[in-house]
Amino acid sequence: MEFIKTKTILSKSKYPEYWFGTLYNMNLYRGCNHGCIYCDSRSECYKIEEFDKVKGKENEIEILNKELASKRQKGVIGIGAMSDTYNPLEKTYEITRKALELINQYGFGVGMATKSDLILRDIDLLKKINENNDVIIQITITCADDELAKKIEPYASSSSERFGIIKELTDNGIFTGILLMPILPFINDTEDNIINIVKKARDSGAKFIYASMGMTLREGQRDYYYKRIDELFPGLSNKYKQTYGNKYSCHSMNSKKLYNVFKTECEKYNILYKMEDIIKAYQKDQNEQLTLF
Numbered sequence: 001m002e003f004i005k006t007k008t009i010l011s012k013s014k015y016p017e018y019w020f021g022t023l024y025n026m027n028l029y030r031g032c033n034h035g036c037i038y039c040d041s042r043s044e045c046y047k048i049e050e051f052d053k054v055k056g057k058e059n060e061i062e063i064l065n066k067e068l069a070s071k072r073q074k075g076v077i078g079i080g081a082m083s084d085t086y087n088p089l090e091k092t093y094e095i096t097r098k099a100l101e102l103i104n105q106y107g108f109g110v111g112m113a114t115k116s117d118l119i120l121r122d123i124d125l126l127k128k129i130n131e132n133n134d135v136i137i138q139i140t141i142t143c144a145d146d147e148l149a150k151k152i153e154p155y156a157s158s159s160s161e162r163f164g165i166i167k168e169l170t171d172n173g174i175f176t177g178i179l180l181m182p183i184l185p186f187i188n189d190t191e192d193n194i195i196n197i198v199k200k201a202r203d204s205g206a207k208f209i210y211a212s213m214g215m216t217l218r219e220g221q222r223d224y225y226y227k228r229i230d231e232l233f234p235g236l237s238n239k240y241k242q243t244y245g246n247k248y249s250c251h252s253m254n255s256k257k258l259y260n261v262f263k264t265e266c267e268k269y270n271i272l273y274k275m276e277d278i279i280k281a282y283q284k285d286q287n288e289q290l291t292l293f
Contacts (some may be wrong), residue, residue, distance in 0.1 A: 144196035148166025177208030214251035
């Protein structure tokens, strides 16, 4: 694996109340090899060359150790926003596992987003962190159907495997739920898909589902996405261009109806779906932390 230079690992979250109450963010790897056709991290604004090639960061565990030791304010550290921290190289290098050990050592909480069953390797550490601090795991699931998921997220764990991840984590007392995003117009924006995801979430014990009924498209990402959907669904890019032009935010044409269906299904099964309710449910000292924001 290639390693790139870096000066910092941790960054302060600007609006923790809008994203699972995470006070800090960190990305332990640069790039991702899940091959998801829609990934916003491909956008030119992030300046990630060879996005499909995962790279590590030089001396990142030593840097993280110093940064955590110097932080006076404890809180939840978000992992996986730009690239999935549980890529195949993690099996060998165990950078994420070493970072979790430090997070536990210094008394921080953790919020992780992933599509990989490799997270199950670290249940022991997540349980240790959870004993005294806050842990929330967000498993991204966009399709109830494995076949469709394989098309748009070719190298990630299957949707069925991801529901299994949720079951195992929740059975071990880890607060776990679903990121239902993105919803791709004309591809997975159907009522059946939404209803089936919520039902399977209930069956797997998911505590929450946080959803967005659309996707983002911008320079760099847009060209890649159009190329891939035309390979998978010939001619579909023309429909996008006619419908959205060069818009950044591309909501499904059925977004309002879909969200109402989603909301109704979540309420039927007592699954949380509002950000403020999710934060309140998993953070042990949520009221104290909100005063700090």
